Amino acid sequence: MSLPHVKKSWPPSRLFARVPAVVVVVVFAPVLLSACNLLDWHHSSERSWKGTYAWGFEESAFRACGSTTRWWVTSSDSEVSEQLVNEHRQLTSDTMYQEVFVRFRGTLSERGTYGHVGAYERELDVTEIVEMRVLADGECAP
Secondary structure (H helix, E strand, O other): OOOOOOOOOOOOHHHHHOOOHHHHHHHHHHHHHHHHHHHOOOOOOOEEEEEEEEEEOOEEEEEEOOOOOEEEEEOOOHHHHHHHHHHHHHHOOOOOOOOEEEEEEEEEOOOOOEOHHHOEOOEEEEEEEEEEEEOOOOOOOO
16 A cells, blocks of 8 residues: 655655765764764863872873873973972872872863873873872772
8 A cells, every 4th residue: 555645765764875975974974073072071271170199200190089090290380390299299208109189270181192101191281289288098089
């Protein structure tokens, strides 16, 4: 039984069979790439960060509270760079690699390879140290 008001190009799967795959890719690829970027950390503007900071030989690492991912820490400002190391050394009695609690202002880089032997996926350029103190037990755990 045929319905008079239904066109012969029904069902819709046959409509899409006529569209070349290249057209589908060209139209939808930018949409998919934009969606992926929305899931990524925003890397172009300065913001506040809370987590832990560890410093030592060939290490300068930040880990956001609740995360296991570590980012290389640097500063374009030489005074902030000195302050990072000096405050860490003072709080840890010169113990390398010990995590301390921090609140920073800074800019997160795009994904790439950063730090010693490119071991870090991102770099946090610190512009201001808001707070640095001894890390309490269980605080800021991943």
